[in-house]
Amino acid sequence: MEPIIKVENLSKQFKNNLILNHVNANVNKGDVISLIGPSGAGKSTFLRCLNMLGKPTGGKVIFNGKNLMTSSQKELIHLRTHLGMVFQSFNLFDNKTVLDNITLAPMKVNHEDQAEAEKKAYQLLKMVGLANKAHVYPYSLSGGQAQRVAIVRALAMNPEVMLFDEPTSALDPEMVGDVLRVMQNLAKQGMTMIIVTHEMEFAKNVSNHIWFMDHGNIQEKSDPKQFFNHPKTKDAQTFLSKVL
Numbered sequence: 045m046e047p048i049i050k051v052e053n054l055s056k057q058f059k060n061n062l063i064l065n066h067v068n069a070n071v072n073k074g075d076v077i078s079l080i081g082p083s084g085a086g087k088s089t090f091l092r093c094l095n096m097l098g099k100p101t102g103g104k105v106i107f108n109g110k111n112l113m114t115s116s117q118k119e120l121i122h123l124r125t126h127l128g129m130v131f132q133s134f135n136l137f138d139n140k141t142v143l144d145n146i147t148l149a150p151m152k153v154n155h156e157d158q159a160e161a162e163k164k165a166y167q168l169l170k171m172v173g174l175a176n177k178a179h180v181y182p183y184s185l186s187g188g189q190a191q192r193v194a195i196v197r198a199l200a201m202n203p204e205v206m207l208f209d210e211p212t213s214a215l216d217p218e219m220v221g222d223v224l225r226v227m228q229n230l231a232k233q234g235m236t237m238i239i240v241t242h243e244m245e246f247a248k249n250v251s252n253h254i255w256f257m258d259h260g261n262i263q264e265k266s267d268p269k270q271f272f273n274h275p276k277t278k279d280a281q282t283f284l285s286k287v288l
């Protein structure tokens with residue numbers, strides 16, 4: 045089976061700092077990958093390079109056989125709809141209702157008609173326990189609710205891969221479980237996911253691959269059991285001794 049995403053020698057330089065240093069990785073359909081590592085390792089930068097939100101300075105990202113590095117802006121807008129992204133800070137439109145937040149891109153970019161887009165939005169809101177929030181504005185949502193709406197908004201585009209950038213880091217502790225449960229259900233349904241996270245229990249119990257990143261490279265790719273019980277590199281051992 046061809047990987048959905050192939051990352052080849054990916055580099056990202058900010059001024060004189062090489063933040064990503066020739067990263068290589070493959071993502072297969074159905075993979076649930078937790079990308080973990082110390083602060084400043086390059087995890088968010090890597091994730092943003094996968095969908096070209098941050099333009100890499102070298103290497104390739106091949107998504108379904110297409111090299112995103114050489115894709116035009118127009119192609120990227122289309123290709124990005126297949127790579128849903130959820131940010132730490134929700135990024136909802138404050139002046140639009142929850143329903144409009146969710147249906148905007150499916151109607152504008154995917155040219156769905158309103159009835160079709162709204163039907164799907166209601167189904168997805170129901171799935172995340174927010175069916176009664178369709179007509180409210182984001183300011184009236186808790187952080188946990190806003191993040192579940194952000195997940196629904198990404199799902200409404202029928203993505204093949206979901207990218208999560210520390211989706212629970214900005215939440216009050218009591219909200220974290222609601223969001224992680226939604227993500228766990230997505231994983232169970234077979235969604236291909238890459239999650240930058242500091243939630244080690246989630247990484248251990250839900251993902252089927254751990255990518256440990258430090259100093260701009262993925263230093264270990266393991267299954268969770270092996271990684272948490274027998275980290276191979278000194279950097280991973282040091283990291284785990286601090287976070288566990």
Ligand SMILES: Nc1ncnc2c1ncn2[C@@H]1O[C@H](COP(=O)(O)OP(=O)(O)OP(=O)(O)O)[C@@H](O)[C@H]1O
Nearest residue numbers: 058059063081082083084085086087088089090240
């Ligand atoms: N736009 C930018 N300009 C300059 N340097 C940047 C920029 N974005 C990130 N960096 C630097 O790149 C490095 C990696 O940052 P990144 O946010 O990818 O790390 P991270 O592993 O996600 O960390 P954290 O867990 O704290 O979010 C850091 O040293 C950061 O200061």
